[in-house]
Amino acid sequence: MLDLNYVRENIDAVRAALEKRGASGDVLDDFAQADTERRRIIAESDRLNAERNSSSREIGALMKDGKRDEAEARRKSVGDLKDQISALDQQREASEVRMREMLSTLPNIPHESVPVGKDESANRVERVWGEKPSFDFAPKDHVDLGTGLNILDLERASKITGARFAIYNGAGARLTRALIDFMLDLHTREHGYLETEPPFIVNRDSLFGTGQLPKFEEDLFKLEDERNYYLIPTAEVPVTNYHRDEILDASQLPMKWVAYTPCFRSEAGSYGKDTRGVLRHHQFEKVELVKYSLPENSYDEHEALTRDAETVLQKLGIHYRVVTLSSGDLGFGSAKTYDLEVWLPSQNAFREISSCSNCEGFQARRANIRFRRAGGAKPEFVHTLNGSGLAIGRTWIAVLENFQQADGSVKVPEVLRPYMNGLDVIQTDGK
Numbered sequence: 001m002l003d004l005n006y007v008r009e010n011i012d013a014v015r016a017a018l019e020k021r022g023a024s025g026d027v028l029d030d031f032a033q034a035d036t037e038r039r040r041i042i043a044e045s046d047r048l049n050a051e052r053n054s055s056s057r058e059i060g061a062l063m064k065d066g067k068r069d070e071a072e073a074r075r076k077s078v079g080d081l082k083d084q085i086s087a088l089d090q091q092r093e094a095s096e097v098r099m100r101e102m103l104s105t106l107p108n109i110p111h112e113s114v115p116v117g118k119d120e121s122a123n124r125v126e127r128v129w130g131e132k133p134s135f136d137f138a139p140k141d142h143v144d145l146g147t148g149l150n151i152l153d154l155e156r157a158s159k160i161t162g163a164r165f166a167i168y169n170g171a172g173a174r175l176t177r178a179l180i181d182f183m184l185d186l187h188t189r190e191h192g193y194l195e196t197e198p199p200f201i202v203n204r205d206s207l208f209g210t211g212q213l214p215k216f217e218e219d220l221f222k223l224e225d226e227r228n229y230y231l232i233p234t235a236e237v238p239v240t241n242y243h244r245d246e247i248l249d250a251s252q253l254p255m256k257w258v259a260y261t262p263c264f265r266s267e268a269g270s271y272g273k274d275t276r277g278v279l280r281h282h283q284f285e286k287v288e289l290v291k292y293s294l295p296e297n298s299y300d301e302h303e304a305l306t307r308d309a310e311t312v313l314q315k316l317g318i319h320y321r322v323v324t325l326s327s328g329d330l331g332f333g334s335a336k337t338y339d340l341e342v343w344l345p346s347q348n349a350f351r352e353i354s355s356c357s358n359c360e361g362f363q364a365r366r367a368n369i370r371f372r373r374a375g376g377a378k379p380e381f382v383h384t385l386n387g388s389g390l391a392i393g394r395t396w397i398a399v400l401e402n403f404q405q406a407d408g409s410v411k412v413p414e415v416l417r418p419y420m421n422g423l424d425v426i427q428t429d430g431k
Contacts, residue, residue, distance in 0.1 A: 001100075001103050001104055001106075001362060001365040001366045002014065002103055002106055002108070002109065002362070002365075003361070003365065004099060004100065004103060007028075007031065007103065007106075008035055011028055011031070011032060014028060014106075014109065015028050017109040017110060018106070018107070020110055020116050020327040020328070021107055021110060021327050021328055021330060022118050022119075022327075022328045023106070023107055027102050027105060027106065030102060031099055031102045031103070034095050034098050034099050034102070035095075035099060037095055038092055038095040038096060038099070041088050041091050041092045041095065042092060044088055045085055045088040045089065045092065048081050048084055048085050048088070049085060051081060052081040052082065052085070104208070104214065104215075104366070105214070105215055107330070107332045107333070108330070108332070108333050108334055108335050108359060108360065108362040109335060110327040110330060110335060110336070111299075111335045111336040111358070111360075113324075113336065114324065114325070114326065114327050114330065114335075114336050115324060115326045115327070116326065116327045116328075117326035117327060117328050117329070118326075118328040119326070119328045119329055120325070120326065120329045121326075122326035122327075122328065122329070123323045123324065123325055123326050123329055123339070124323065124324045124326070125321055125322070125323050126321075126322045126323065126324055126338070127321065127322050128319075128320075128321040128322075129310065129313070129314060129319065129320055129321070129322075130313075130314075130317065130318065130319035130320065130343075131319055132319050132343055132345075133319070133343075133345060133402050133403075135345065135404075135406075136406070137406045139345040139346055139401065139404060140346065140401075140404060140408070141276070141277065141344075141346030141347075141401065142277055142278070142346070142396075142397040142400045142401055143276055143277040145400045145401070145404055145408065145410060146172060146400060148408045148428065149171070149172070149408065149409070149410065149426055149427070149428055150169060150170065150428070151168060151169050151170050151171050151172025151173070151175070151426065152166060152167070152168060152169070152172055152278070153166070153167040153168075153169060154166055154167075154277075154278075163275075164267065164275075164280070164281045164282045165281060165282060165283060166278045166281060166393075168396075171420070171423065171426045172396075172426075174420055174421075174423075175396060175399065175412075175416070175420065175426070176285065176392055176393075176396060177419070178416045178419035178420050179392050179395050179396060179399075179416070179419075180260050180285065180287060180392060181419050182312075182315075182415065182416055182419055183258075183260075183287040183312055183389055183390065183392075184258060184260060184287060186311065186312060186315070187258040187287070187289065187308060187389055188258060190311075191256075191258075191308045191311070192256055193256045193257060193258035193289060193308075194255075194256060194257050194258070195257075195258050195259070196239060196242075196257050196258070196259050197259065197260070197261075198232075198235060198238035198239055198242075198259055198261065199232075199238055200231065200232050200238075200261055200262060201223070201229050201230065201231060201232065202229070202230055202232055202237050202238050202241070203227070203228060203229060203230075204228045204230070205241075205244070206237050206238060206241040206244070206367075207220070207230060207237060208366055208367075209237075209240065209241045209244055209363060209366045209367030209369075210236055210237045210240050210241065210333065210363050210366070210367070211332050211333035211359075211362070211363060211366065212233060212237065215332065216332070218266065219233065219265055219266050219267070220233060220264075220265075220266060221264045221265075221266060221282075231264035232261060232263060232264065233263055233264060233265045234261075234263050234286060234288060234386075235259040235260075235261040235263070235286060235288035235290070236288055236290060236386040238259075238261075239257050239259050239288065239290040239386075240290055240363055240367065240369075240384050240386065241367055242257070243292070243369050244367040244368060244369060245367070245368045245369075246369065246370070247370045247371065247372055247379050248292070248369075248370070248371040248372070248382065249371065249372060250294065250371050250372060250373045250374065251374075252371070253292055253293060253294050253297075253371060253382065254291055254292060254293045254294070254297065254301055255291065255292040256289070256290075256291050257289070257290045257291075258287060258288070258289055258290075258389065259287070259288050259290070260285070260286070260287050260288075261285070261286065261288065262283060262284070262285050263283070263284050263285065263286050264282060264283055265282060265284075266282065267280060267281075267282060277397070278393050278396070278397065279351070279393075279394065279397065281393065284391065284392065284393045285391075285392040285393060286388050286390070286391050286392060287388070287389050287390060287392065288386065288387070288388060288389065289305055289308060289309065289356075289385075289386065289387050289388070289389040290384070290385070290386045291305060291384070291385040291386070292369070292371075292382045292383070292384060293382065293383045293384075293385060294371070294382075294383070295360070295361065295380065295381075295382075295383050297383075298358055298360060298383035298385060299336075299358060301358075301383075301385055302336065302338075302356065302357075302358040302385055305356050305385055305387050306322065306338045306340075306356040306387065308389060309340055309354045309356055309387050309388065309389045309390060310322065310340060312389060312390050312395075313340065313342065313353075313390070315413075315415045316395070316398075316399065316413045316415060316416070317413055317414075317415075318342055318343070318398050318399070318402050318413075319342070319343040319402070320340055320341060320342045320343060320350070320353070321340075321341050321350055322338050322339070322340055322341075323338065323339045323340075323341055324336070324337070324338055325337040325338075325339060325355075331355070331357060333357070333359045333362050333363055334357040334358065334359055334362075335357075335358050335359060335360045335362065336357070336358050337355050337356065337357040337358075338355070338356045338357075338387075339352045339354070339355050339356075340352070340353050340354040340355075340356070340390070341353065342394065342395075342398045343398075343402065344397065344398065344401050344402075345401050345402060345404075346401055351394070352394075353388070353390050353391055353394045353395060353398065354387055354388035354389065354390050354391060355387060355388065356385075356386075356387030356388075357385065357386055357387060358383065358385050359383070359384045359385065359386070360383050360384075361381040361382070361383055361384075362384075363384045364381040364382045364383065364384055365381055369381065369382050369384070370382065399412075399413060399416075405425075407428075408428060409425050409426060409427050409428060410425065410426040411424065411425055412424050412425065412426060
């Protein structure tokens, strides 16, 4: 959520920032109107309070002079003032609630380094790592490879559940587990993250804190009971909310977590996109990186988090590039995002495998996550960051397609072989 005072004092700048994102600034007109009404209420309340204080002093003087009847008459008028002030206080609170509700629908303001553009066509390539694999045969996609190796079953997954679900068998399931363990070991042992295993079900407050609610409820899977629980769309939600409504000590920052979880998304609005294979499914798995940072360090932490995610691809030996998302392609809560895009030979294109975002204080305001510097300073909001380190399903795809061989088998990247019981090639028997 944007800072209320900042929006109030810089409404034209906020409107311009929203325009860069392609978002409507109409709500700012309602916000300004509510703010004007709030200021009017405060001014009237201050006037009545001053009148009440003056009357109270006069009552005291009348009592001192023995003019009890006059004093009692004035007391009644003071009581009326008190009722008016109480009513104004309720109106002011209602205005503030309305203003906060309006702010909750506004996206974050893009960082000044973000390229301005209406969509992904304005994204900026920052760097490219590795080389495209070269094949002396026509490369297959992950569906043909997986089904040919008997390690991927989409048909029976559809029978068991429905479209956009998958079953991984044999070496396919083992490859998934190997990727998870490899990523967790890398981030905990070499990058200094603390591993955590959060709940896979969260409440509305948690989803509001990270920005999925109220605006993106249609993208979520909600449990049908009175508790208002939801399946998590990403580990970012429970892990970022870990210290919701708490005040941390500045010496605790940065905090760095890594979590493996399944993720569940309805993919509302994406029908017809990436329908073949496992690129965009309702259930998938991720290893997620989450950080709390001091505000002045958050962009250094953002660069470090992105490098940590890149290291996974470098150790696997998979060609990728890093892209800065344009203002029109940013996620709701992000001030700046780097996408890691991995090369998929079957598509002859780069596809996103991780988004590494700095949300600055946007989520922290929604979740009320603060810290205090030394010397009893006033609490400040932390900056929150998150990124996939990496998406398991998409890494699985990248391994199959980039390490395929002419006979349909797949070489196992060397770094994964210890996690695959020494298996170096996935053969057609799927073992």
